[in-house]
Every structure is written in C-alpha cells, then in structure tokens.
Amino acid sequence: MSIDSTANDAARASLHSEDANVLPAPTTITGRLLMMVGRDKAVLEMGGEVESLSQLLAARGCRVVSVQPHAEGRNRAQPNCERVIVGDVELLDLERETGGAQFDVVLVADLLTRVKDPGALLMNIARLLHPFGCVVAAVPNVAHLSVRLSMLAGRSPYDSGVTNSSHLRFYTRDVLVSLFDEAGFGIVRLDRQQDAVASAGPDLGGFVMPDLVEALRNDPDSRTSHFLVAAHHLPSPAGGALRVALNELREHREELQAEATRAARTIDELRIEVQGYQREIEQHQDTVRALNAQSRRRDEIVESLSLQLDQHRAEFSRMTGVLEQNRGELGAVTAELDRHRVEVATATDQLQRERFESARARAEAEVLKAELERGRAESEMLKTELERGRAEAEVLKTELVESAMLETQLEMLKTELEQGRAESKNIIAGQQQSLLAEREAVASARARACRVAAEAAALRDSRVMRVARWLRGDLDLWERVPAESAVLKRDAIQYGFRRNGYALRESVNLQRASIVYPLPVRLNSARGVALQVAVAVQGCGGVIGVELISPSNEVVTRGTLSLDLVSDQLPTVIQFKPTDIGGDGWGLRVFITDSPSPVRILEFQRYIVPIQRALFRRPFCSIVG
The missing domain is CATH 2.60.120 (Jelly Rolls)
Structure with a gap:
C-alpha cells in the first residue's frame, strides 16, 4: 500500500467532485502531508501524483515546482505548477535545473523508497532549501504487522499491501532516522499513520505461536503503515549537537503521544464502566420508586382500617345506649312486680283474718249464717282477685326472663366487639411491621446507591483524574x-x-x-x-x-x-x-x-x-x- 495507490485515490475523487475546493481529511496521509507543508510556501514537489499533490498544494496558495520522471506528466502538471522539470531525480543537477532557487519545503512523498541512493538525494536536496526550510516525506513501514506476518507465512512482502514491486528501499523507524541523521538532517516531527491493516493478516496455519502474534499486534510499529517525516538540514559543526537534542525531544514527544493514547483508551474503558454503574443506579432508583408506591398503598390500607375501627366504636356506643335503656325499663318492671307482691301479701293477710272470722262465725252458726254466706261470697271474690294477681305475677316472670335474654345478647355483642378490636389491632400491627420492613429496604437501597456513586468516583479518580490533571497543564491552583x-x-x-x-x-x-x-x-x-x-x-x-x-x-x-x-x-x-x-x-x-x-x-x-x-x-x- 503506497501513497500513489491508496491515499491519493481519495484525493483525486474529491478533486473531481462538484466542489473542487474540498480537501482530504486531516487523518489521511495526503491530508497530513498538506498540514506539514502549510500554506503559501515555495514547494519543490518530487515523485508525487500530479493530479493530487500539485493541485492540492496550489489550492492552498503554494508556489509549486514539480519534478516528473516522464514527459507525460508535464502536460498534466503544468496547469497547477509554475514550472515542471522532467527527468530522473538521481541524474538531474537540481541546483542548475531550478536556477539556484531555494524552497521553503521539498516534498518527496514516498520517493525515498524508489531511488538507489536516498542519502545522496537528501544531500542534494539540502542545497535547495532555505536556511529554515524542511523536507517532508511519507515512507512505508516494512515493520508493519501485515509485512511481518506475510514473511512468517513464507509469502512475498509485496503481498502485504504496504509495499509494492516499485520499491527499491525498505525502512523501519530506526533505519529512517539513521538515513536523515547521516544526511545531516534533524527530524523535528515523526508521525505515525495507523490503519486497520494491523488487525488483519494471513492465515499462518498454526506455524507461529499465538503469543508471538499477539505480541506483534501490540507493538506500536506493527500498527503503523507509514512514517510521516518533517526534517531540517543542520550544517556542521553545531548540527550534531542539535540533531541529538532534536532526537531526544522527538523521543520524548513520542512517549507523551503513546501515554496520551493509553490514557484515551483507559478513559474509554472507564466511561463504559461508569455507564454500567449509571444503569445500575437507575435500576435502584426504579426499585426505590416502586417501594415508595407500595408504602403509599400500605398507608391507604391503614387509613381504611382506621375508618372501620371508628365505625365499630360508633356501633359499640349505640349498643351501649340501647343496653342502658333496657336496664332502665327492666328496673321499672321490677318495681311494678314488687308492688304487686306487696298487694298479694296484703290480700293474704286479709284472707287469714277472714278465716279467723269464719271460724268464729261457725261457732255462732245459726246466728251468723247470713254473715257466713256473705263472708263466703267475699272469700270467693278474694280468691278471684288472688288468681288475677297470680296471673299478673306469671306475666312479670315472663318479662323478667326476656330481660335476662336481652342481657345475654348484650354480653354476646360485647364479646364480638372485643374480638373485632383484637383483629383490628393484629391487622394494624402486621401492616406497621410490613411498612417498617419496606422502609428499611428503601434505606438499604439508598445506602447501596450512595456506595456505588462513591465507588464510581473513586475508580474514576484513581484511573483517570491524575493523568487528565497533567494533560490539562494546570500547573498552579x-x-x-x-x-x-x-x-x-x-x-x-x-x-x-x-x-x-x-x-x-x-x-x-x-x-x-x-x-x-x-x-x-x-x-x-x-x-x-x-x-x-x-x-x-x-x-x-x-x-x-x-x-x-x-x-x-x-x-x-x-x-x-x-x-x-x-x-x-x-x-x-x-x-x-x-x-x-x-x-x-x-x-x-x-x-x-x-x-x-x-x-x-x-x-x-x-x-x-x-x-x-x-x-x-x-x-x-x-x-x-
């Protein structure tokens, strides 16, 4: 996979669309090269696709001089360039061909892989740069995972998609850095272009251990398809010290970028964990709301039972009033019965006296027969009254029995009322115990939710906040x-x-x-x-x-x-x-x-x-x- 065959295809498609001013995304190789070159610069472009890089550079206000290997490229490059030079870059006298002009940027794209002596080419380029000019290049990485796995599988590295048959030179990161150092350049920027190829690879058929393959996948160089380089020429004698300092700064920058990548990955993992905790908290909140609804229903039941208890109390008060009324009526009947008893006793005494008089009258038999007959008649009358008094006593006895039955019914009503009170108390006690248990469950759920929030905060603080604090650059509070x-x-x-x-x-x-x-x-x-x-x-x-x-x-x-x-x-x-x-x-x-x-x-x-x-x-x- 090279710039000529992949990244510039997207660039050409965007240039030939209805909006010709659309530039490639800054995440593509072409887009990142354009960002390194900048705007309004004098650019010597060598080895790139005429239809993509030259036109894109011109669209960004750059003054472009292009070197094309064939005459065919002259006609295509001419509309976008101030001048087009045709020939082999390794054979041309670039300083003479450009008329001694000096450039802000020399863009070689992936040319360094297609020349025999890239070191000599870089030395020739150094004479064409302004004192603060730079070389920008994009070089395929031969340590890419697809290349390594292709070679482990016994296949050609050209089958990997990173390299092709036009490449004469192959580069790893260290080889590329050494090339620029030997040519007298100091690399000020060394970026990596990563793509999805690192997650793929040929079927090794169990020939290579899985642990080795996994270790290769985790190597940063295995995920890098191209290295994008920006380098300044540093003449001797101070150039050596400056290159050492630039290398140290670049290595430190790469370490910081790697740390930032790991921190971003950790942040994503923690964000997923926090979302899980948030879902769990929402579930706890739903449970709390359900328990609150149950508690409200229990309160309504207790209120209903309280109303029923008040009704029972009112009924008891009414029955107590009826009982008191019956007791008053029973007292009146008892007084009437006593009065009749007194009258019967009086009648009995009278009868005894008349009997004594009758006995005395017999002694006077003849004299008092008329009086005896009259006494007998009166005695019969007294007997009739006595029988009537006895009948009235029997009626009073009947009424007394009915009063006793009323007292028995009243006692039964009291017993039923006491049973109702006991049942109501038991129901209310059970409902109160249930309500207390539910309130304890709600309090426990709230405590768990608080604990989950605290654990989430502790986890977020321990894994993320310290790294984020250094990245913010907030040095003094x-x-x-x-x-x-x-x-x-x-x-x-x-x-x-x-x-x-x-x-x-x-x-x-x-x-x-x-x-x-x-x-x-x-x-x-x-x-x-x-x-x-x-x-x-x-x-x-x-x-x-x-x-x-x-x-x-x-x-x-x-x-x-x-x-x-x-x-x-x-x-x-x-x-x-x-x-x-x-x-x-x-x-x-x-x-x-x-x-x-x-x-x-x-x-x-x-x-x-x-x-x-x-x-x-x-x-x-x-x-x-």
Whole structure:
C-alpha cells in the first residue's frame, strides 16, 4: 500500500467532485502531508501524483515546482505548477535545473523508497532549501504487522499491501532516522499513520505461536503503515549537537503521544464502566420508586382500617345506649312486680283474718249464717282477685326472663366487639411491621446507591483524574483558591511554605496513604490546623484527622473531624489539645478513615519535568494558635 495507490485515490475523487475546493481529511496521509507543508510556501514537489499533490498544494496558495520522471506528466502538471522539470531525480543537477532557487519545503512523498541512493538525494536536496526550510516525506513501514506476518507465512512482502514491486528501499523507524541523521538532517516531527491493516493478516496455519502474534499486534510499529517525516538540514559543526537534542525531544514527544493514547483508551474503558454503574443506579432508583408506591398503598390500607375501627366504636356506643335503656325499663318492671307482691301479701293477710272470722262465725252458726254466706261470697271474690294477681305475677316472670335474654345478647355483642378490636389491632400491627420492613429496604437501597456513586468516583479518580490533571497543564491552583480561604494564603507566605519552584496542586488520594509534611514553625499553645479539603462525593461519611509528630517521631497530639462537615469552598479547621510546636524537626500527618469517597487536600509541590513526579511537598495550611 503506497501513497500513489491508496491515499491519493481519495484525493483525486474529491478533486473531481462538484466542489473542487474540498480537501482530504486531516487523518489521511495526503491530508497530513498538506498540514506539514502549510500554506503559501515555495514547494519543490518530487515523485508525487500530479493530479493530487500539485493541485492540492496550489489550492492552498503554494508556489509549486514539480519534478516528473516522464514527459507525460508535464502536460498534466503544468496547469497547477509554475514550472515542471522532467527527468530522473538521481541524474538531474537540481541546483542548475531550478536556477539556484531555494524552497521553503521539498516534498518527496514516498520517493525515498524508489531511488538507489536516498542519502545522496537528501544531500542534494539540502542545497535547495532555505536556511529554515524542511523536507517532508511519507515512507512505508516494512515493520508493519501485515509485512511481518506475510514473511512468517513464507509469502512475498509485496503481498502485504504496504509495499509494492516499485520499491527499491525498505525502512523501519530506526533505519529512517539513521538515513536523515547521516544526511545531516534533524527530524523535528515523526508521525505515525495507523490503519486497520494491523488487525488483519494471513492465515499462518498454526506455524507461529499465538503469543508471538499477539505480541506483534501490540507493538506500536506493527500498527503503523507509514512514517510521516518533517526534517531540517543542520550544517556542521553545531548540527550534531542539535540533531541529538532534536532526537531526544522527538523521543520524548513520542512517549507523551503513546501515554496520551493509553490514557484515551483507559478513559474509554472507564466511561463504559461508569455507564454500567449509571444503569445500575437507575435500576435502584426504579426499585426505590416502586417501594415508595407500595408504602403509599400500605398507608391507604391503614387509613381504611382506621375508618372501620371508628365505625365499630360508633356501633359499640349505640349498643351501649340501647343496653342502658333496657336496664332502665327492666328496673321499672321490677318495681311494678314488687308492688304487686306487696298487694298479694296484703290480700293474704286479709284472707287469714277472714278465716279467723269464719271460724268464729261457725261457732255462732245459726246466728251468723247470713254473715257466713256473705263472708263466703267475699272469700270467693278474694280468691278471684288472688288468681288475677297470680296471673299478673306469671306475666312479670315472663318479662323478667326476656330481660335476662336481652342481657345475654348484650354480653354476646360485647364479646364480638372485643374480638373485632383484637383483629383490628393484629391487622394494624402486621401492616406497621410490613411498612417498617419496606422502609428499611428503601434505606438499604439508598445506602447501596450512595456506595456505588462513591465507588464510581473513586475508580474514576484513581484511573483517570491524575493523568487528565497533567494533560490539562494546570500547573498552579494558587489563583483559584476561594476568597474565603485568604487566611491560608497569608499564613502560607508568612510561614514560608510557598517558595520559588513550588506550585499549589491537589495531593494524592488520602484513601491510599496518609501524608506527612515538614512543619518548621515555632508556636506556643497551637490548638488546631486549617486545611483546604476536597471530597469527591459529599454525604458518604468518614473522618479526616491530623497528628503532630515530634522530632523524635512520636505522635504528640491528634484531632479528627467528620467529612460530612467539610466544604471545598471554606477552610476545614481540625482542633486538638493545646501543644507547643518547637520548629525544625516537627511534622504534620494528614489521614482519613472509613471514607468510600476519594479525598484530597491542596499542597505545595515541586516537580521534575518531564517525569511529572512530586519530589518535595509542603503544607498549604494555617496553624490555629
């Protein structure tokens, strides 16, 4: 696969479309070469496709002189070039052919693979460049995975798609760098063009171990189809030192690019994990909403049962009133019965007296017969009244039995009412227990959701935020400290914590390890320390604490504070018992416990570039006296 056969096909298609000003995407080889060349430059173009590169360069305002190997290319290149030179670049006297002109850029595309002596060609090109001119080239990578696998399978490297039969020279990254170094050039930019060919390859038939193939796939050179080079000519004697410096800078840039690529891959993986956590949290939220709906239904049932209980109480009150009324009627009947009993007793006494009189009358038989007959008649009358009184007593007895039956029914109603009360109490107690269990489940679900959020924040902080922090280039947070924390800035200057070479940054995550700072301060009766604390997820609990450490490495005193009371907009004051601080040799240890959320504090750091590792730390704090 070469520039002539692949990348420029897309360029020619775009140029022949309805919009002739459309340029190739900056991710293609042609597009990236155009970005390296720039605009409004004097360009000597050698070995490229006339229909693509010359026209694209002219469209970007460049003044193009083209060198074509055949006369056929002259007619096609002429409309887009100021001049066209025909001939073999290795045989032409380019300095004479160009009339001693000097160029800003010499674009050789993939010409270096099709010449016999590329070093001599580069030396000739050096004489055509302005003092600050450069050579731009795109060279196929013979260490590409498809080439390696083709050769391991015993096939020609030309079958890989990266190289073709017109190539006389083959390059790896090291060979290419050595070629430019030997020709007196310093490479200022060495980019990689990666494509999907690295994920493919010929069927090796089990001849090569899978571990070897996987190792080749993970090699950055295996994923690179072309190297895109921009190099300046560096004359001796200072050229050697400049090339060494440029090589070191280029290698450092490539390391940073590789690190950025790995960081981007890690960010994508973490983004997928966070999306999974977000879906899980949404599921928990749906569960909480369902439990809240059930709780509302339970409340409606309890309210309905309360209404039924009130109705039962009203019915009981009504039955109690009826019972009291029946008791009053029964008392009246009992009084009437007593009155009749008194009358019967009176009648009986009268009967006894009449019997005595009748006995006395018999003795006077003859005299008193008339009176006896009258007495008998009266006696019969008394008997009739007695029978009537007995009948009335029987009626009273019947009414008394009915009253007893009413009392029995009333007792039965009381028993039923007590049973209803007991059943209602049991139902309400069961519903209350169910409601308490559901509320506990809701609280547990909320706690799990909080824990998941804290774990997601910790994972995101541990894998992403540190790398992203260096990439942002935010080197000093001194000007971003809230106005409420001005006392921390004042004391940091007074105590000498802020010094040249130190920058105010966030510390490491205190979940992983505590931090011990030097505290060269003399102060009597120190009662606490004020820090600037940042908690990733608020409300997850935990404790932050500090310890004063003496020169003999003993903990003199300590103080703690709940993380729920911490705000990232205000200084966090942690108090301890009054202690005299003696100056040099004293230390301040900061730690956290039982926190699922990442916690950091602001500190002064001194870094070594480019390793980006803190070598010295000083506290950003105020001692409370």
